[in-house]
Amino acid sequence: MLYHNTLGRMATLISGLALCWPAWSLNLVATIPPLHSLVVQVAEPSDQVTLLIPASQSPHNFAMRPSMARDLAQADGVFWMGPNLETGLARALSQQANSVALSSDQASNTDHGHHDDHDHHDHEDIHGWLSVRQSQQMLQDIAHVLGQWDPTRAELFERRAEQASHKLERLFPQWTEQMQSASTLRYWVFHDAYGAFEAEHGIDHQAVIQINVNSNPSSRQLSALRGNMQGQTGCAFIEPQLDPRWARLAIGDQPIEIRTLDPLGVAHQPGAELHRNVLAGMVQVFTECAAITH
Ligand SMILES: [Zn+2]
Known part of the structure; x- marks a missing residue:
């Protein structure tokens, strides 16, 4: 009886251990x-x-x-x-x-x-x-x-x-190929967040809309931006976290399209897929812009 009990207890202990396996997680x-x-x-x-x-x-x-x-x-x-x-x-x-x-x-x-x-x-x-x-x-x-x-x-x-x-x-080759269509796209970024992305795809922005994300653009910066956009077509990229009115103010009545880039993945569930979704989304917005402003 004692023997049986001990075995039973050991079995319980072992299954208990198995349940908590892996014991070490970060x-x-x-x-x-x-x-x-x-x-x-x-x-x-x-x-x-x-x-x-x-x-x-x-x-x-x-x-x-x-x-x-x-x-x-x-x-x-x-x-x-x-x-x-x-x-x-x-x-x-x-x-x-x-x-x-x-x-x-x-x-x-x-x-x-x-x-x-x-x-x-x-x-x-x-x-x-x-x-x-x-x-x-x-x-x-x-x-x-x-x-x-x-x-x-x-x-x-x-x-x-x-x-x-x-x-x-x-995924990289298909993204690179899609981005070819945006190689001559004229575009303005909201804040200077895209250097690594741009270098990888051989593109560059015309100007940055909000140079310091922690303070409003000065009137001097806005008028420089207006001058930069004067007579141009293309896309101005806003971002979900930043106040888009600076883009509208700078664009005025210029025929520049406003589109949203989502570098942090607001549109996606947090998790394993989010990073790839963010990159795919970037490529998609650039290629759509290239298609409408052509
Ligand atoms: Zn940033």
Whole structure:
């Protein structure tokens, strides 16, 4: 009887263990939806990846909230782009020992890490998730860091990152080909977020509508923009997080079409697919613009 009971208890214990397997999972935080999407693809479904900044908000002027401090304190690790993107979180995240900045552009100082000097056509852009090549690098970096945090699963993370990278690799030629139609498109970007995307597709904007996303354009900037748009056709791209009236003011009665770019993925469910959906959406808007303004 005793023997039987012990066996029964052991069986219960073992099935209990099996139920909680894997015993070790990571509690991760990622700041913006496209980055969250990349981390979700590299981490396993058993890992938790919390999205910090909803897509409806610009990461450039997003401020820390008390509830976020708890998320950050409880996290095994935090992924962000860097102080020039999530400027409002820069202080908190720079102090967090287990935070990892993934942007290739970490050079500028953080004191005025806004987009002030954003109009310099530097293709080492802080919005690197809009480039396939930079995203593939980010996937590798994420796998590397996760492997340090959980060495027992290092190879698994590498493999998952490679799979995600292959998905991008398969889509890249068709995106490149579609973007050919936009190679001569004249367009204006709302803020200077597209350097990495533009470099990858060999295109460039006419001008930036809101040079500093944290302050309204000056009347001097607006009149320069009007001059730049004078007598032109093409597309002015607004963004869901930023006030579109500056675009309307600058365009006036010029025959320039207004279209929306969605670099953060407002239109998509957060998750593994979001990043690819954001890139596909970018290509779609550019090619539609090229078709209507031809
Ligand atoms: Zn930006």
